[in-house]
Amino acid sequence: MTTASDLSSSDTAATAPPATAARRRGARARSAGSGGMTRRGRLVRGTVGVLATVGALEALGRAHLASEDxxxxxxxxxxxxxxxxxxxxxxxxxxxxxxxxxxxxxxxxxxxxxxxxxxxxxxxxxxxxxxxxxxxxxxxxxxxxxxxxxxxxxxxxxxxxxxxxxxxxxxxxxxxxxxxxxxxxxxxxxxxxxxxxxxxxxxxxxxxxxxxxxxxxxxxxxxxxxxxxxxxxxxxxxxxxxxxxxxxxxxxxxxxxxxxxxxxxxxxxxxxxxxxxxxxxxxxxxxxxxxxxx
The missing domain is CATH 1.10.3720.10 (MetI-like)
Structure with missing residues (x-):
């Protein structure tokens, strides 16, 4: 059954300006695509990943599992x-x-x-x-x-x-x-x-x-x-x-x-x-x- 709130939501979506609707869709897509993470957060995570990789390679090199050459x-x-x-x-x-x-x-x-x-x-x-x-x-x-x-x-x-x-x-x-x-x-x-x-x-x-x-x-x-x-x-x-x-x-x-x-x-x-x-x-x-x- 269609309720008054459904009709109200439909009317709002139908009468919303196209630009406004596009901005809303864009905001939802950006939020979903980034997982709610800011640009600084992505940069920090990327830096941590690089440092962790370098640290692991450094540890393996220092473990002398193979010659340094x-x-x-x-x-x-x-x-x-x-x-x-x-x-x-x-x-x-x-x-x-x-x-x-x-x-x-x-x-x-x-x-x-x-x-x-x-x-x-x-x-x-x-x-x-x-x-x-x-x-x-x-x-x-x-x-x-x-x-x-x-x-x-x-x-x-x-x-x-x-x-x-x-x-x-x-x-x-x-x-x-x-x-x-x-x-x-x-x-x-x-x-x-x-x-x-x-x-x-x-x-x-x-x-x-x-x-x-x-x-x-x-x-x-x-x-x-x-x-x-x-x-x-x-x-x-x-x-x-x-x-x-x-x-x-x-x-x-x-x-x-x-x-x-x-x-x-x-x-x-x-x-x-x-x-x-x-x-x-x-x-x-x-x-x-x-x-x-x-």
Whole structure:
């Protein structure tokens, strides 16, 4: 049986302004998503987790379960990683080479994948024609192409950039396609009814709606690109880069500390890239986060 309070609640929900209702939904989603935890609380918990992990690795290293050359304490690894920051060759040769390959690969991946995604998403016949080749190429691991690309292009910047582009294109391409599916059909039809052409509809309705999804694809691709940059350098065994530093240390006598220090640097680069992209995402698409309650 419908009670007076039910009717009152229904009337209130029906008459509430859309913006107010959206804010309420956003507040509930933010509360549920964060578990009621503040930003400072999440930072504190994250810091505690890092310190606990470092402490555990330090204790294992000091327990002498293995020789220090094979498993050095965390404090010595972190000290070595900090010392590498003052090494001119490490920073301006090895790190620079990795970041150059990563940046160039990401730029080319965006320039290739986003237009392709827009083409596939807006021209069904092209999407149908290309679907088979896309599904054939997508599962091929990028590392499996290292020997082939190395034979064709050599073990240099060209090889790294090619493999980075190949790996980074897929998350960008598919996130662009997902973004196009999220575009409000009514917005496109309204623009067409007022005489706007296909390019104007694309610029005014499609791209703004798909942009958050494309940016998420960039975040995913950035991590994959960094993995490929370092991994390609390690496996190729030639040239310059952070991965080359790790690979050379791995075959050197007592090089475990340098291997782990280089790995710390790789993790810090990935963390820094992700933090910067997250901050950029919240600044560029603040309207989107308010709408989804993030």
């Amino acid at each position: 094979e498993f050095p304490p965390a404090s010595k690894v972190l000290s070595r990683a900090a010392g590498l920051a003052g090494d001119h060759d490490f920073v301006f040769v090895q790190l620079k080479a990795t970041l150059e390959a990563w940046g160039l690969g990401m730029l080319l991946a965006v320039l290739i994948a986003v237009p392709l995604g827009l083409l596939f998403g807006t021209v069904p016949i092209v999407n149908t024609a290309a679907r088979a080749i896309v599904e054939f190429l997508r599962p091929i691991p990028s590392v499996a192409l290292i020997p082939l690309v190395g034979l064709i292009l050599g073990a240099g910047l060209e090889m790294k950039v090619t493999l980075i582009v190949y790996a980074a294109v897929w998350p960008l391409l598919f996130n662009t396609l997902y973004g196009l599916r999220d575009v409000d059909p009514l917005a496109k039809e309204t623009l067409r009814a007022f005489g706007f052409g296909p390019l104007s509809v694309l610029w005014r309705a499609v791209l703004p709606a798909a942009a958050p999804f494309i940016y998420t694809g960039i975040r995913l691709a950035a991590s994959i690109a960094l993995i490929l940059a370092v991994g390609t350098e390690v496996l190729s065994g030639f040239g310059e880069g952070l991965g080359n530093f790790i690979g050379q240390a791995a075959i050197a006598l007592g090089g475990t500390k340098d291997v782990l220090a280089g790995t710390v640097w790789a993790g810090c680069l990935g963390l820094l890239v992700n933090v910067l992209l997250v901050l950029g995402e919240k600044r560029l698409f603040h309207w989107h986060f308010r709408g989804v309650g993030k």
